[in-house]
Amino acid sequence: MAPPRVAFLGTPSVAVPSLDALASLQSIDVVITAPDKPSGRGQNHVPSPIKTQALRLGIPTLQPEDWNSLNTKDAWLALKIDLAIVIAYGYILPPWMIESCRLGVWNLHFSQLPRWRGAAPVNYAIWKGDDEVGVSLMKISHALDAGPIVDCLQRPITLASNVPGLLDILSRDGAKLIEKHWSDLRKGSCSLTDQDENRVTWAPKLTKACAMLLPQQKALDIHRQVRALQPWPSVEFDLDLETLKIRSVGLIKPSELPSGTITWSHAEGAWLTGGDGNAVEIVSLQRPGKGIQGALQALQPWGHQGQKQLLIS
Numbered sequence: 001m002a003p004p005r006v007a008f009l010g011t012p013s014v015a016v017p018s019l020d021a022l023a024s025l026q027s028i029d030v031v032i033t034a035p036d037k038p039s040g041r042g043q044n045h046v047p048s049p050i051k052t053q054a055l056r057l058g059i060p061t062l063q064p065e066d067w068n069s070l071n072t073k074d075a076w077l078a079l080k081i082d083l084a085i086v087i088a089y090g091y092i093l094p095p096w097m098i099e100s101c102r103l104g105v106w107n108l109h110f111s112q113l114p115r116w117r118g119a120a121p122v123n124y125a126i127w128k129g130d131d132e133v134g135v136s137l138m139k140i141s142h143a144l145d146a147g148p149i150v151d152c153l154q155r156p157i158t159l160a161s162n163v164p165g166l167l168d169i170l171s172r173d174g175a176k177l178i179e180k181h182w183s184d185l186r187k188g189s190c191s192l193t194d195q196d197e198n199r200v201t202w203a204p205k206l207t208k209a210c211a212m213l214l215p216q217q218k219a220l221d222i223h224r225q226v227r228a229l230q231p232w233p234s235v236e237f238d239l240d241l242e243t244l245k246i247r248s249v250g251l252i253k254p255s256e257l258p259s260g261t262i263t264w265s266h267a268e269g270a271w272l273t274g275g276d277g278n279a280v281e282i283v284s285l286q287r288p289g290k291g292i293q294g295a296l297q298a299l300q301p302w303g304h305q306g307q308k309q310l311l312i313s
Contacts, residue, residue, distance in 0.1 A: 003026065003027065003186070004026075004082035004083045004103055004186050005029045005079065005080055005081050005082045005083075006022070006026055006027070006028050006029055006081065006082070006083050006084070006085070006186075007028070007029060007030050007031070007032060007079065007081045007083075007084040007085070008022055008028050008030075008031045008032070008050075008054075008059075008084070008085050008087075009031075009032040009033070009084060009085070009086040009087070009089040009093075010031075010033060010050045010085075010086065010087040010088055010089050011033050011034040011048045011049070011050055011088055011089055011090045012048065012049055012050070012088050012090075013049040013171075014087070014088055014110075014167050014168075014170075014171040015049070015050050015087035015088050015089075015171070016049055016050065016053050016171070017171045017172045017174070017175040018085065018087050018108060018171070018174050018175045018178050019031070019050060019053055019054065019057075019087075020053070020057075020175065021175035021176075021178050021179050022085060022178055022182075023057050023059070025178075025179065025182050026182070026186065028057075028059050029060070029079060029081065030059070030060050030061070030062055030079055030081070031050060031051070031054035031059050031060070031061045031062075032061070032062050032063070032064065032089070033047075033048045033050045033051045033054070033061060033062075033063055033089070034048050034063065034089070034090050034091070035063045035065055036048070036051070036063070051063070062075060064076075067091060067092075067093060067094050067097065068094065073096065073097075076097060076100070077100060081100065081101055082101060082102050082103045083101055083102075083103035083104060083105075083106070083185065083186060084101050084104075084105040084106070085105075085106050085107075085108075085178065086105060086106065086107045086108075086140065087107070087108045087174065088108075092144075093105065093140065095142055098140055098141075098142065102188075103185070103186065103188050104139050104140075104185075104188070105139070105140040106137065106138070106139055106140065106150075106185060107137075107138050107139075107140050107145075107147070108135055108136070108137055108174040108177065108178070109121065109135070109136045109138060109145055110122050110133070110134075110135050110167065110170050110174075111125065111133065111134060111135075111136060111203070112132070112133065112134035112136060112152055112154060113136040113138060113145060113149055113152070113195055114145075114146075114195040114196055114197065114199050114200040114201070115130075115199065115200075115201050116201055116202070116203040117144060117145035117146070117200060117201070117202055117203065118144070118145065118202045118203040118204050118205070119203065119204060119205040119206075120203045120204065120205060120206050121133070121203045122163050122166050122167055122170070123163055123203065123206060123228045123229065124201075124203035124228070125157060125203075126157055126161060126162070126163065126166070126224055126227050126228040127224050127225055127228035127229070128224075129220075129221075129224055130157055131156065131157060132154045132155060132156050132157055133154070133155055133157055133166055133170065134152045134153055134154040134155065134170070135152065135153055135170040135171075135173050135174045135177065136149055136151070136152040137149070137150040137151050137152070137174070137177045137178070137181060138150065139190075139192060146195060146197075147195075148192035148193055148194050148195065149192065149193045149194075149195060150177070150181055150185075150190050150191070150192060150193075151177055151180065151181060153170075153173040153174075153176070153177060155169055155170060155173070159223065159252075161227060162227045162228075162230050162248075163227070163228065163229075163230050163231075164230060164231065206229065206232070206233060207233070208233050210229055210233055211229060211233040211234055211235055211236045211245075212235075212236070213225075213235050213236060213237045213246070213310070215237075215259050215260030215272065215273070215274060215275065215310050216259045216260065216274070216275035217274060217275055218274050218275060218276040218278070219252050219255075219272075219273070219274035219276060219278035219279055219280045220252060220274075220276075220278070221274070222235070222249075222272065222274050222280050223249050223252060223280050226246045226247075226248070226249045226280075227248075227249065230247065230248075234246065234247060234286070237262075237272075237310050238310070238311065239262070239299075239302065239308060239310070240302075242287060242288065242301075243288060244285050244286065244287055244298065245285065245286040246272075246282055246284075246285060247283075247284040247285060247286050247292045248283040248284045249280050249281060249282060249283055250269075250280075250281035250282075250283045251280075251281040252278050252279070252280055252281070253271070253278065253279055253281070254277060254278055254279075255271065255273040255277060255278060255279035256277070257273045257279070257307075258273065258309065259273055259274055259275040260272075260273065260309055260310040260311070261273045261307060261308070261309055261310070262282070262307070262308050262309075262310060263306070263307045264282075264295065264296055264299050264305055264306060264307075265304075265305035265306075266296065266304065266305065269281055269282075269295065269296070270282040270283075270285075270295035270296060270299060272310075282295040283295060284298075285298035285299070286298070
């Protein structure tokens with residue numbers, strides 16, 4: 001029997017480990033990725049990390065702009081794909097595409113489904129104080145992130161965890177899931193477990209509004225919010241007439257200062273007091289038009305040491 005015809009759909013760097021793993025297991029007939037995007041001052045069109053890696057591996061690529069167009073449908077159906085793997089592709093796939101693959105369309109989702117369905121699962125897992133996060137291999141259904149689960153791997157979330165670091169680990173864990181279950185996937189014999197709809201939580205797409213700092217919240221909640229919103233949109237606060245982004249945080253310690261007080265000195269470092277009598281250590285900041293700097297360096301325009309009260313909305 002001829003091997004199944006396989007497509008890989010993905011866009012960012014988190015999908016690269018799985019593309020590499022799949023390419024080592026099976027000849028991939030096509031890679032589908034997002035169109036090249038303009039970047040930088042020159043607005044030169046830059047390929048996605050997946051396109052770059054697919055070209056390096058010698059795999060043909062397609063970059064449809066609209067899955068609802070007849071041209072895209074005709075191009076896809078002409079490929080006669082039996083099985084598709086989807087990882088952070090960035091487009092909603094139409095029902096006809098899902099139904100066209102006799103061995104199914106499979107997705108790696110970076111959460112312990114059914115917890116944190118949606119666009120930003122790792123961000124919300126950190127932000128809302130989960131003890132762990134995972135990557136789930138699931139069969140795509142018509143409802144968003146609702147298909148049955150093949151397997152899931154978990155990783156702990158600590159006070160040092162941030163989104164880029166966890167996604168790097170989970171992307172490699174996801175590749176291991178594909179390697180582990182590939183034989184059953186290509187034979188159509190995977191064991192599936194339905195998701196518990198009573199345990200569903202949602203992780204919607206991040207917006208600029210998420211960046212608002214609420215100094216009256218607990219220090220631990222501020223700490224989580226900062227780590228959850230890296231690299232974008234980043235937690236922000238206004239100091240006089242300038243908006244600063246908090247890029248990284250460190251320790252938490254007791255504080256007798258009012259909530260929203262930021263203090264800094266060479267002896268103690270920079271600290272922001274929350275609403276529960278504790279303060280968060282600010283390790284790095286970013287001023288408008290500047291790169292990321294150590295907190296004391298970024299705060300030098302306000303003095304080598306000082307204390308300011310942030311506005312509480």
